[in-house]
Amino acid sequence: MTSCHRGAKGLSRAERVAxxxxxxxxxxxxxxxVKLWLENGVEIRRRGVEVTPFIANPRAVETCTxxxxxDLNRAFTTxxxxxxxxxxxxxxxxxxxEINQIFGPKGSQDAYDVIFDLHNTTSNxxxxxxxxSTQDDFNLQMVHYIQSAIAPASCSVLVNDHxxxxxxxxxxxxxxxxxxxxxxxPQGVVRGDILEIMRKILKHALDFIELFNGxxxxxxxxxxxxxxxxxxxxxxxxxxxxxGLVHPDLQDRDWEPLNPGEPIFQMFDGRTMLYEGDxxxxxxxxxxxAYYEKRQAFVTTRKDQLESSKELxxxxxxxxxx
Amino acid sequence: MTSCHRGAKGLSRAERVAxxxxxxxxxxxxxxxVKLWLENGVEIRRRGVEVTPFIANPRAVETCTxxxxxDLNRAFTTxxxxxxxxxxxxxxxxxxxEINQIFGPKGSQDAYDVIFDLHNTTSNxxxxxxxxSTQDDFNLQMVHYIQSAIAPASCSVLVNDHxxxxxxxxxxxxxxxxxxxxxxxPQGVVRGDILEIMRKILKHALDFIELFNGxxxxxxxxxxxxxxxxxxxxxxxxxxxxxGLVHPDLQDRDWEPLNPGEPIFQMFDGRTMLYEGDxxxxxxxxxxxAYYEKRQAFVTTRKDQLESSKELxxxxxxxxxx
Numbered sequence: 297m298t299s300c301h302r303g304a305k306g307l308s309r310a311e312r313v314a315x316x317x318x319x320x321x322x323x324x325x326x327x328x329x330v331k332l333w334l335e336n337g338v339e340i341r342r343r344g345v346e347v348t349p350f351i352a353n354p355r356a357v358e359t360c361t362x363x364x365x366x367d368l369n370r371a372f373t374t375x376x377x378x379x380x381x382x383x384x385x386x387x388x389x390x391x392x393x394e395i396n397q398i399f400g401p402k403g404s405q406d407a408y409d410v411i412f413d414l415h416n417t418t419s420n421x422x423x424x425x426x427x428x429s430t431q432d433d434f435n436l437q438m439v440h441y442i443q444s445a446i447a448p449a450s451c452s453v454l455v456n457d458h459x460x461x462x463x464x465x466x467x468x469x470x471x472x473x474x475x476x477x478x479x480x481x482p483q484g485v486v487r488g489d490i491l492e493i494m495r496k497i498l499k500h501a502l503d504f505i506e507l508f509n510g511x512x513x514x515x516x517x518x519x520x521x522x523x524x525x526x527x528x529x530x531x532x533x534x535x536x537x538x539x540g541l542v543h544p545d546l547q548d549r550d551w552e553p554l555n556p557g558e559p560i561f562q563m564f565d566g567r568t569m570l571y572e573g574d575x576x577x578x579x580x581x582x583x584x585x586a587y588y589e590k591r592q593a594f595v596t597t598r599k600d601q602l603e604s605s606k607e608l609x610x611x612x613x614x615x616x617x618x
Numbered sequence: 619m620t621s622c623h624r625g626a627k628g629l630s631r632a633e634r635v636a637x638x639x640x641x642x643x644x645x646x647x648x649x650x651x652v653k654l655w656l657e658n659g660v661e662i663r664r665r666g667v668e669v670t671p672f673i674a675n676p677r678a679v680e681t682c683t684x685x686x687x688x689d690l691n692r693a694f695t696t697x698x699x700x701x702x703x704x705x706x707x708x709x710x711x712x713x714x715x716e717i718n719q720i721f722g723p724k725g726s727q728d729a730y731d732v733i734f735d736l737h738n739t740t741s742n743x744x745x746x747x748x749x750x751s752t753q754d755d756f757n758l759q760m761v762h763y764i765q766s767a768i769a770p771a772s773c774s775v776l777v778n779d780h781x782x783x784x785x786x787x788x789x790x791x792x793x794x795x796x797x798x799x800x801x802x803x804p805q806g807v808v809r810g811d812i813l814e815i816m817r818k819i820l821k822h823a824l825d826f827i828e829l830f831n832g833x834x835x836x837x838x839x840x841x842x843x844x845x846x847x848x849x850x851x852x853x854x855x856x857x858x859x860x861x862g863l864v865h866p867d868l869q870d871r872d873w874e875p876l877n878p879g880e881p882i883f884q885m886f887d888g889r890t891m892l893y894e895g896d897x898x899x900x901x902x903x904x905x906x907x908a909y910y911e912k913r914q915a916f917v918t919t920r921k922d923q924l925e926s927s928k929e930l931x932x933x934x935x936x937x938x939x940x
Binding site: 305328331332339360418479480481482483484485487489493537541542543544547562564583584585586587588 | 650753802805806809811861863865905
């Protein structure tokens with residue numbers, strides 16, 4: 297268990313919230329929902345908060361591909377955001393700069409309070425919220441609220457604060473960054489069941505923000521999370537070609553325990569490759585289509601519990617108390 | 619039931635057989651298997667037949683997309699195959715001409731005897747063989763053999779000889795054209811279970827050819843098939859944008875009966891759209907990723923039975939008899 301001792305502090309109201317669809321143009325639940333809300337935003341309207349639906353990578357959406365030149369959801373590095381304008385900048389770097397201008401600047405007081413970034417995966421991950429930090433009480437209380445509200449359905453929480461595997465996401469522009477990742481859904485397809493899971497998680501998330509802004513106090517909470525531990529590549533031959541498949545015993549078993557000695561790959565030559573770690577892990581993003589090019593068959597995670605520092609209340613409520 | 623009265627005639631031995639993977643570059647079972655067999659073809663070797671594995675659209679395979687300029691599996695029209703060489707011919711038209719040169723010419727005595735074209739679908743179709751004619755005794759006996767050999771697993775047979783919906787496939791170059799379509803599998807992903815289904819169907823198909831070439835006689839047979847009947851588009855608003863999803867009651871129900879009055883689409887405005895046909899149909903290719911651009915949410919099929927004309931035997935066997 298990781299105990300985070302932080303001083304209780306009041307947070308500002310989350311008054312500017314954005315919902316990004318199409319950070320990857322072929323992940324269709326987010327694209328579909330954001331397009332709907334751009335036409336009619338009643339469903340995402342909440343008291344005391346401005347909610348902005350936004351297509352993050354319109355050219356990729358138009359061509360129904362993940363990206364045009366490079367992965368937008370890896371593009372929000374300091375280097376990219378500061379790159380001087382020129383003709384041959386990759387489209388997604390230019391787009392990252394635009395997004396940073398509209399919703400950021402990243403890391404500044406002017407940045408949006410919250411960005412929800414809607415993603416789909418071909419992996420059997422169900423509804424998942426991805427956090428980028430263990431230190432964000434607001435997000436922690438939000439996912440705790442979502443998990444309670446959505447029960448008996450579940451919403452897993454994946455924390456990627458890995459020093460190497462963490463990447464510069466589109467949502468990282470905001471003060472509070474949340475990825476919503478729902479699967480399994482093939483690229484380029486909208487499935488009603490998957491869309492509904494995403495819609496429900498987001499509904500509860502917006503409800504939470506409304507309640508928080510309205511002055512509700514949230515008692516200290518503990519959240520079960522999976523923390524990214526290790527990236528595992530497909531087995532490869534000496535030329536770098538993939539030489540085996542995700543083992544049928546592992547396929548679709550996102551979030552289930554994987555013990556040392558259990559199968560992970562079925563090799564083309566008939567052998568079985570076993571997991572050689574020294575303790576139980578919880579794989580996820582198993583056999584995600586977009587991660588072949590990133591040389592990742594799955595990531596392992598470890599279970600952890602995160603505690604909010606104390607109760608969560610916003611600055612106005614604190615002032616009222618004093 | 620369609621009864622096909624054709625004269626019993628001996629067929630030539632099927633001595634030249636090709637297996638195409640990557641007609642669509644992101645349908646990974648075929649790409650993976652063909653790549654394996656190009657390195658080591660022991661598994662597809664059979665007595666009395668030359669079996670050629672072949673990557674049909676190498677540039678699409680390289681970029682893991684369906685196609686580069688246009689759909690190769692629609693490109694084998696007379697017009698395309700006769701188009702004069704020029705710089706700005708779409709890549710797939712040039713590739714179709716190359717394939718026609720190597721494995722055809724289409725419609726000629728010089729064409730390959732059999733082409734198996736390996737495809738994946740995001741639809742829940744299981745293992746399926748697609749035929750383009752009801753009049754091909756050789757193919758009919760082959761699928762009958764596959765169905766018997768693969769039991770208790772099933773292998774559906776889809777016949778697309780629809781005057782409008784039939785298209786000019788890659789495999790149509792051969793005398794006997796067979797598509798193998800296995801799903802569900804997302805584009806860009808290899809699933810072990812799906813790959814194994816494809817591998818098994820093909821194994822039995824090649825076994826059949828070996829037996830046929832070896833002189834085995836096949837008694838008259840009857841095969842249950844689904845014949846393509848109608849293409850159904852997604853519902854659209856006045857601007858042509860999709861205004862609803864495949865209904866959860868229909869999603870994943872490929873080959874199951876759909877009766878008039880049953881739900882087919884869940885509209886974004888909350889309404890349910892019902893099937894308005896006048897009799898029971900059997901939908902398939904439900905919510906296939908690649909067919910959004912073709913304005914097709916699913917095709918309806920009707921059940922039929924095809925009969926082979928008489929027993930199947932090849933010319934040498936007939937001569938031996940006479």
